[in-house]
Amino acid sequence: xxxxxxxxxxxxxxxxxxxxxxxxxxxxxxxxxxxxxxxxxxxxxxxxxxxxxxxxxxxxxxxxxxxxxxxxxxxxxxxxxxxxxxxxxxxxxxxxxxxxxxxxxxxxxxxxxxxxxxxxxxxxxxxxxxxxxxxxxxxxxxxxxxxxxxxxxxxxxxxxxxxxxxxxxxxxxxxxxxxxxxxxxxxxxxxxxxxxxxxxxxxxxxxxxxxxxxxxxxxxxxxxxxxx
Amino acid sequence: xxxxxxxxxxxxxxxxxxxxxxxxxxxxxxxxxxxxxxxxxxxxxxxxxxxxxxxxxxxxxxxxxxxxxxxxxxxxxxxxxxxxxxxxxxxxxxxxxxxxxxxxxxxxxxxxxxxxxxxxxxxxxxxxxxxxxxxxxxxxxxxxxxxxxxxxxxxxxxxxxxxxxxxxxxxxxxxxxxxxxxxxxxxxxxxxxxxxxxxxxxxxxxxxxxxxx
Numbered sequence: 001x002x003x004x005x006x007x008x009x010x011x012x013x014x015x016x017x018x019x020x021x022x023x024x025x026x027x028x029x030x031x032x033x034x035x036x037x038x039x040x041x042x043x044x045x046x047x048x049x050x051x052x053x054x055x056x057x058x059x060x061x062x063x064x065x066x067x068x069x070x071x072x073x074x075x076x077x078x079x080x081x082x083x084x085x086x087x088x089x090x091x092x093x094x095x096x097x098x099x100x101x102x103x104x105x106x107x108x109x110x111x112x113x114x115x116x117x118x119x120x121x122x123x124x125x126x127x128x129x130x131x132x133x134x135x136x137x138x139x140x141x142x143x144x145x146x147x148x149x150x151x152x153x154x155x156x157x158x159x160x161x162x163x164x165x166x167x168x169x170x171x172x173x174x175x176x177x178x179x180x181x182x183x184x185x186x187x188x189x190x191x192x193x194x195x196x197x198x199x200x201x202x203x204x205x206x207x208x209x210x211x212x213x214x215x216x217x218x219x220x221x222x223x224x225x226x227x228x
Numbered sequence: 229x230x231x232x233x234x235x236x237x238x239x240x241x242x243x244x245x246x247x248x249x250x251x252x253x254x255x256x257x258x259x260x261x262x263x264x265x266x267x268x269x270x271x272x273x274x275x276x277x278x279x280x281x282x283x284x285x286x287x288x289x290x291x292x293x294x295x296x297x298x299x300x301x302x303x304x305x306x307x308x309x310x311x312x313x314x315x316x317x318x319x320x321x322x323x324x325x326x327x328x329x330x331x332x333x334x335x336x337x338x339x340x341x342x343x344x345x346x347x348x349x350x351x352x353x354x355x356x357x358x359x360x361x362x363x364x365x366x367x368x369x370x371x372x373x374x375x376x377x378x379x380x381x382x383x384x385x386x387x388x389x390x391x392x393x394x395x396x397x398x399x400x401x402x403x404x405x406x407x408x409x410x411x412x413x414x415x416x417x418x419x420x421x422x423x424x425x426x427x428x429x430x431x432x433x434x435x436x437x438x439x440x441x
Contacts, residue, residue, distance in 0.1 A: 007441040008429050009410045017297075017341040017364065018409040021349075028363045042330065043437045046382045048404040049337035050389055055405065058295065065283050068312060069276065071264070071358030072319055090316045129349065129358055 002034050002174035010176075012039060015044035022133035022200040024155045025100060025126075029198050032098040033174025061191045096173075097160050101137070101198055106126060108139060109196070120144030120189075140164065140189040146187065148186035153202025155179040162195035164188060263332035264325075270320035282332075290314050290340050297344055297407035310347050314340045321366070329367040331382055333340060338366045344407065381436065388435040396431040399424055 006014070006027050009115040031038050038158045041092065049145045104126055105112055112124035121144075124137045140146055142162070157177045164171055166185040171177055179185065181202075189195035262286070294307045294314075294423035317339050325335050346360045392400070402413045410428070414421045432439065 005440060007425075008432065009425050011439060012403055012428055012432075013409045014364075016404045016407055016409075017345045018407050018412070020401070020409075021358070021363075023365050030230060040437065040439055042334075043381055043385065043435075044432075045338055045341075046331070046334050046385050047389070047400065047432070047435060047437070048341070049331065049334040050382075050386050051339050051404050052289050052293045052340070053333055054389075055289055055292040055296075058292045059288050064287070065280055068283070068315055071312070072316055075316070076330040100362050104358070113266070129352075 002030075002172070004171060004175040004177050005034065006030060006176050007036055011040050012044055015041050016048060021128045021130035022135040022210055023156060025104065025128050025135060026158050026198055026200050028100045029098040029158045029160070030174060030176040032092055032100065097196075098198075100158065107135070112137060114139070118147070121146050132202070134199075136199050136201075138195075138197045138199050140187070140195040140197075142189055143191040143223075144192050145186055147187040148184060150184040151179050151181050153181050155202070156200040157200040160196045160198055162193040163190045164195045164197075165190065234307050243401055249267055261327060261331045261333075264327040267318075267322050267325045267335075268327075270319060271325065278289070282318065283315060286310060286318075286336055287315060290336065292336075293340055293405060294344060296405050298347065299407070306347070314343050317343065326367060334382070335366060338364070341407075342366070385435045385437070392431050392434060396434075399427045400431050403428060 010019065010023065010027055014024055019027065027037075033043065057166075059097060095102065095108075102109070105124075109124070112126070114122045114124045116122045118160050120141045122139045124139075126135045128135045137160075138157075140162075146198060155178070157171075157175075157179070159171050159173050159175045159177075163173070164187045166187045168185070170190075187195075263282060266275075266278040266282050269275035270282070283369070291307060291311045294310050295304070298307055298310065314336070318336060320384050321339070325332070330338075345364065349358070389397075397416070398433050399413055402408045402416065403410070408416065410421060410424050413419075414424045417424070429439070
């Protein structure tokens with residue numbers, strides 16, 4: 001059961017439409033797992049709608065209704081948009097991966113540009129058009145630890161498949177986990193299955209071991225090469 | 229009921245509402261949404277008269293919202309163009325409106341919000357094409373049980389909003405109407421991020437929006 005959720009800051013900024021793309025994708029992925037947070041986002045949109053209803057109205061300079069109808073009449077009939085997502089039914093894709101992630105990955109996650117980092121971890125950068133943060137899918141082999149690392153900035157992890165644990169606890173599918181700058185941790189995938197996560201990083205993490213630190217410029221180079 | 233315009237935000241405030249009426253609203257089983265029938269007529273019959281009523285009511289509000297939220301990068305002409313785009317979407321998407329999930333107010337706000345996000349991204353070069361609606365849905369679908377309470381929750385929000393202290397209205401307004409993130413609101417008001425967050429949470433709690441953290 002999902003037990004780690006985005007806080008009120010993430011949900012409010014998401015509903016208001018001010019959350020940066022990379023973080024918004026993480027929240028949207030979590031929402032597909034979590035009815036409670038979906039309900040909160042809906043309530044927050046109600047708040048915004050109520051505020052809009054109370055704004056001082058700004059009337060047309062001249063009545064634009066006729067010209068709007070002309071524009072509608074002369075346009076091509078709108079294509080039907082009845083995909084499950086469009087109809088407001090966020091639900092996981094058949095693969096069990098959130099639809100928003102599959103859509104941004106262009107279909108199958110396996111077709112992404114995976115970069116292997118040692119024997120237990122591979123990373124596929126995702127371009128979500130966000131310059132401030134890096135967005136990627138992490139795939140950790142069952143039962144294997146990721147290199148211990150320290151965060152220079154905020155890191156959001158949304159568990160898409162499998163589970164992992166670190167010193168603070170165990171995380172399962174749908175969990176939305178936030179780590180802040182200066183925190184160190186070493187996540188380990190649980191034994192039975194590979195662990196797939198959506199990760200949004202404010203700054204590149206700083207691996208603690210010398211080997212990864214030496215490798216970091218290379219990793220950054222490879223990752224940035226794919227993100228454009 | 230006395231109505232006035234809040235000097236700070238320009239928001240209409242119903243002065244006489246209090247928490248007693250919130251409790252009264254909670255006991256109502258259903259709350260009519262006057263605009264839902266108009267949207268239905270647009271969807272089913274492509275009814276122009278019904279659409280014109282929606283146009284008359286919502287266009288001045290959508291325009292006001294967009295002028296505030298599109299930021300200094302947008303001029304009046306751009307806000308006007310985005311306003312038109314929102315109304316064209318209302319016409320085109322009327323069939324996807326589900327009165328069980330949201331009020332017309334909320335549905336139109338989400339269309340305006342998404343169109344605004346799209347506009348900001350369009351202006352940002354080196355951006356790849358992303359369909360905003362894959363991320364920001366027009367109606368989040370809560371669990372079935374929550375669904376039934378949704379419309380009542382909207383009434384609670386409406387009533388409680390009129391009772392909020394000014395400092396809470398101010399941060400809510402900047403977040404939702406000016407489209408500023410918590411960080412931007414904190415910076416602009418010279419407040420710690422934690423203060424902005426707690427003011428918003430206090431306001432949300434009064435509106436019975438109980439987010440764990």
